[in-house]
Amino acid sequence: MPLSATTVSVKKTFSLLLFFFMLAAIAQQAIANEASGEDSLENAWKTLSNKNYNKKAKAIEIIAQQNPPEAIPAMKAMLEGQLYYAKRDKTLYFLKETENNYAFTPVFDHDPALKPVLQENRRGFKKVKVNNRLRTLIRQLLAVMQLQHEDADIRLSAVQELLKNPEAEAADLVESVIEKETDQRVMTTMQTLLAVIQLESGDEAAQLAAINTLANSLNTSAMNALSAYEAPTKTLKNKAQSAIDKINDKRDLYAKAETIFFGLSLGSVLALSAIGLAITFGVMGVINMAHGELMMIGAYTTYVIQLLMPDNIAASILVAIPAAFIVSGLVGIAIERGIIRHLYGRPLETLLATFGVSLVLQQTVRSIFSPLNRSVETPEWMSGAWQINEVLALTWNRLYIILFCLAVFMALIAVMKKTALGLQVRAVSQNRTMARAMGVRSKWVDALTFGLGSGIAGLAGVALSLLTNVGPNLGQAYIIDSFMVVVFGGVGNLWGTLVAGMSLGVINKLLEPWAGAVLAKILVLVFIILFIQKRPRGLFPQRGRAAED
Amino acid sequence: MLLMKILKNDKPGMWLLGSLLLVSIFVPILNLLVPENSAFHLSTYTVTLLGKYLTYALLAVAADLVWGYLGILTLGHAAFFALGGYAMGMYLMRQIGERGVYGDPVLPDFMVFLNWQELPWFWQGFDQFWFAALMIIIIPGILAYVFGYLAFRSRVTGVYLSIITQAMTYALMLAFFRNEMGFGGNNGLTDFKDILGFDLRADGTRIALFLASAAALAIGYVLSRIIVSSRLGLASVAIRDAESRSRFIGYRVENIKLWVFVFSAMLAGIAGALYVPQVGIINPGEFSPLNSIELVIWVAIGGRGTLYGAIIGALLVNYSKTYFTAALPEIWLYALGALFILVTLYLPKGIVGLRVLQKIRTLRRAKA
Numbered sequence: 046m047p048l049s050a051t052t053v054s055v056k057k058t059f060s061l062l063l064f065f066f067m068l069a070a071i072a073q074q075a076i077a078n079e080a081s082g083e084d085s086l087e088n089a090w091k092t093l094s095n096k097n098y099n100k101k102a103k104a105i106e107i108i109a110q111q112n113p114p115e116a117i118p119a120m121k122a123m124l125e126g127q128l129y130y131a132k133r134d135k136t137l138y139f140l141k142e143t144e145n146n147y148a149f150t151p152v153f154d155h156d157p158a159l160k161p162v163l164q165e166n167r168r169g170f171k172k173v174k175v176n177n178r179l180r181t182l183i184r185q186l187l188a189v190m191q192l193q194h195e196d197a198d199i200r201l202s203a204v205q206e207l208l209k210n211p212e213a214e215a216a217d218l219v220e221s222v223i224e225k226e227t228d229q230r231v232m233t234t235m236q237t238l239l240a241v242i243q244l245e246s247g248d249e250a251a252q253l254a255a256i257n258t259l260a261n262s263l264n265t266s267a268m269n270a271l272s273a274y275e276a277p278t279k280t281l282k283n284k285a286q287s288a289i290d291k292i293n294d295k296r297d298l299y300a301k302a303e304t305i306f307f308g309l310s311l312g313s314v315l316a317l318s319a320i321g322l323a324i325t326f327g328v329m330g331v332i333n334m335a336h337g338e339l340m341m342i343g344a345y346t347t348y349v350i351q352l353l354m355p356d357n358i359a360a361s362i363l364v365a366i367p368a369a370f371i372v373s374g375l376v377g378i379a380i381e382r383g384i385i386r387h388l389y390g391r392p393l394e395t396l397l398a399t400f401g402v403s404l405v406l407q408q409t410v411r412s413i414f415s416p417l418n419r420s421v422e423t424p425e426w427m428s429g430a431w432q433i434n435e436v437l438a439l440t441w442n443r444l445y446i447i448l449f450c451l452a453v454f455m456a457l458i459a460v461m462k463k464t465a466l467g468l469q470v471r472a473v474s475q476n477r478t479m480a481r482a483m484g485v486r487s488k489w490v491d492a493l494t495f496g497l498g499s500g501i502a503g504l505a506g507v508a509l510s511l512l513t514n515v516g517p518n519l520g521q522a523y524i525i526d527s528f529m530v531v532v533f534g535g536v537g538n539l540w541g542t543l544v545a546g547m548s549l550g551v552i553n554k555l556l557e558p559w560a561g562a563v564l565a566k567i568l569v570l571v572f573i574i575l576f577i578q579k580r581p582r583g584l585f586p587q588r589g590r591a592a593e594d
Numbered sequence: 595m596l597l598m599k600i601l602k603n604d605k606p607g608m609w610l611l612g613s614l615l616l617v618s619i620f621v622p623i624l625n626l627l628v629p630e631n632s633a634f635h636l637s638t639y640t641v642t643l644l645g646k647y648l649t650y651a652l653l654a655v656a657a658d659l660v661w662g663y664l665g666i667l668t669l670g671h672a673a674f675f676a677l678g679g680y681a682m683g684m685y686l687m688r689q690i691g692e693r694g695v696y697g698d699p700v701l702p703d704f705m706v707f708l709n710w711q712e713l714p715w716f717w718q719g720f721d722q723f724w725f726a727a728l729m730i731i732i733i734p735g736i737l738a739y740v741f742g743y744l745a746f747r748s749r750v751t752g753v754y755l756s757i758i759t760q761a762m763t764y765a766l767m768l769a770f771f772r773n774e775m776g777f778g779g780n781n782g783l784t785d786f787k788d789i790l791g792f793d794l795r796a797d798g799t800r801i802a803l804f805l806a807s808a809a810a811l812a813i814g815y816v817l818s819r820i821i822v823s824s825r826l827g828l829a830s831v832a833i834r835d836a837e838s839r840s841r842f843i844g845y846r847v848e849n850i851k852l853w854v855f856v857f858s859a860m861l862a863g864i865a866g867a868l869y870v871p872q873v874g875i876i877n878p879g880e881f882s883p884l885n886s887i888e889l890v891i892w893v894a895i896g897g898r899g900t901l902y903g904a905i906i907g908a909l910l911v912n913y914s915k916t917y918f919t920a921a922l923p924e925i926w927l928y929a930l931g932a933l934f935i936l937v938t939l940y941l942p943k944g945i946v947g948l949r950v951l952q953k954i955r956t957l958r959r960a961k962a
Binding site for chain 2: 084257302332334384388393394395396397398400402403404405407408411412453521525528529530563564566567569570572573574577578579581
């Protein structure tokens with residue numbers, strides 16, 4: 046609520062008095078609790094319905110001193126003009142206006158006699174009126190109460206609120222509580238606030254100390270205060286300037302860290318969607334244009350699982366992961382058995398046939414689920430962000446996707462290196478005839494390898510479903526990117542795929558700020574086209590006789 | 595006489611040119627001279643549709659030249675088609691002049707809308723037809739030359755080449771979607787009024803465009819036939835079948851590939867230029883990788899490495915597309931998908947390679 050011009054002038058004189066009072070209030074709190082007892086608090090609540098503003102102010106002070114749990118919400122409501130009392134018995138209610146009715150909920154909701162009231166008008170209730178003087182008082186008292194609140198988050202937000210509009214008076218208040226502060230975040234914010242206030246003081250030594258404190262802060266208000274600061278001496282001016290530079294440098298650093306984080310998360314999506322392709326394309330030499338649609342199937346599996354268990358979104362994702370792997374894997378095996386096995390050794394024909402498969406799959410999904418986009422709900426434990434400091438926050442879902450990508454990758458490497466299947470897959474891909482001569486059932490290995498690659502595409506689909514809408518065209522959007530990643534990394538090289546995916550993601554995000562999203566993508570494509578000219582076999586080409594045509 | 599010499603061993607080609615000639619005679623008559631209420635009347639809509647098919651057929655010939663005779667499975671040939679189309683679209687845009695919505699004598703509507711003050715440099719000259727016609731051939735040619743020079747010199751082959759051609763058309767699509775590129779962004783170029791002073795909506799102009807498409811297809815086919823039956827064509831078939839061996843024998847593989855590729859891109863550009871005035875719009879969607887892949891399937895269905903097969907495939911697939919998308923829109927993608935799968939599995943030589951047809955041929959030969 047904006048303060049009128051007159052209040053501001055009144056405030057200055059008034060606030061001095063107020064602060065003496067508040068200091069006393071804090072000191073006396075313990076005594077007050079004993080002396081006045083329940084009666085006077087109850088009286089104070091009742092007095093709020095009084096018309097006399099002086100009496101009301103007194104009552105508010107008493108309530109603030111005692112600080113019962115209702116005090117903060119009630120005072121906030123009073124500020125917003127939403128605290129009412131019933132004319133009948135002077136009990137207090139919160140008002141919540143909706144479009145066509147008024148909902149009154151009792152302030153003291155533990156009393157079973159009081160019931161929420163829902164009516165079409167405000168009859169029987171009266172607003173607890175406040176004037177500007179009371180408003181100022183309430184605001185200051187609220188700050189005191191919140192600064193002493195036992196919940197660190199409430200204390201933090203109170204300090205941050207003060208920091209938005211720092212005034213000299215706040216300094217005394219904060220200094221009185223800073224000693225007792227235990228939470229590190231609240232402590233630093235308080236120090237920043239004090240420094241911002243000291244910057245305005247006349248004392249040069251204090252200003253110097255303040256500048257030094259602010260130089261380590263990343264807060265926007267601190268930055269603003271430093272920029273607005275008019276230094277009395279040249280040394281101080283230089284100091285302030287170097288502090289600003291230091292803050293800017295730090296912010297740049299964190300901004301870069303954030304960009305790289307975004308790049309890595311994009312890269313994980315790319316790598317995840319390309320790993321499956323790296324197996325079918327790289328290890329088996331099969332170009333699977335339906336790879337994107339296998340991802341789409343994984344995404345739709347997630348969607349269906351959520352429909353099946355609507356009460357348990359948090360667990361649905363965990364169920365969807367194996368489900369998507371199995372569904373996409375089975376579809377993949379069906380494609381291999383039905384079509385691809387007839388086309389081994391003819392890569393270009395496989396490309397066309399699997400493209401046909403992709404069209405059929407897309408249309409099937411369109412017929413079953415309609416062409417409209419569906420969205421998958423993000424579970425609670427994946428939303429929100431990890432606030433590292435005031436400028437750097439990493440969103441959980443991106444972080445989980447990076448971890449998921451790495452986990453899938455490690456699992457795949459383990460399968461390829463440690464299991465009998467992996468050994469046979471490598472044997473068949475290096476020399477099919479020899480492998481068969483040694484007793485490897487190459488057809489069976491082909492089907493399983495293709496199923497594995499397809500299943501991983503399904504896993505990528507689960508990750509994608511949490512990032513974008515699930516629709517029939519989901520796969521098409523990623524197929525070209527996935528091919529680029531595989532080709533860039535070097536066909537037949539899983540590590541290459543991971544490195545290529547991550548680096549393309551980071552390059553893309555680094556280019557984005559100055560080129561825009563679309564142009565960045567174009568530049569990356571052109572870069573890959575040129576890169577293939579230089580190294581036709583990718584970053585990490587396969588070596589040895591198997592690599593020769 | 596020269597034509598007869600070229601087509602001496604190309605019976606299907608003679609059939610093709612003959613039927614093109616017949617169509618070019620009968621379509622105008624059926625459209626212009628037969629009264630509208632007659633059962634034999636051909637609507638202008640159908641004429642335009644046929645003209646569109648012919649430009650697709652020319653594009654398919656271009657693709658068959660590189661895929662069928664050079665062994666390059668290009669997944670980006672629609673890019674050259676679209677570039678030719680854009681060059682023609684720019685000419686048509688300049689012809690609108692003051693008749694645009696904003697009435698600016700020089701700037702096309704979308705530039706006025708974007709608050710541009712003057713014509714970008716790359717739009718200069720497109721008010722002249724000869725310049726636009728030159729660009730229709732040169733721009734796709736230059737792109738193909740640069741792309742091919744880089745790719746063939748560093749010996750990018752097979753699947754890798756297919757994928758980077760796809761990346762090329764995808765990148766172009768993204769680029770043309772940007773308003774800043776100066777090609778109308780998302781909406782592309784449209785709202786054309788006339789070409790060389792003739793009204794684009796008039797029946798006569800439509801017929802003329804149809805005839806031009808037929809002529810372009812005929813000429814394109816003959817030129818391609820000349821190339822594939824020349825020493826250059828024989829060398830390119832050798833490269834298709836055994837690239838390393840041809841190189842060791844002493845052929846300059848890169849150069850041969852490059853010139854055939856550039857020629858094919860130019861043909862595709864001409865096809866695009868004829869396509870745009872008939873359809874009335876060109877937008878970045880023409881660059882989409884799906885189009886290029888569809889184009890490959892026309893060739894595959896018709897029969898790669900025959901040239902006339904590509905034409906048959908293009909006409910057949912596009913006719914069924916028009917039919918299915920109107921009658922049974924749900925079915926079309928299933929049908930197209932099934933075509934891809936069945937043709938690659940069971941018809942590696944396409945329709946013209948069907949056993950039945952081959953039997954007839956051998957019977958005839960036996961008789962002769």
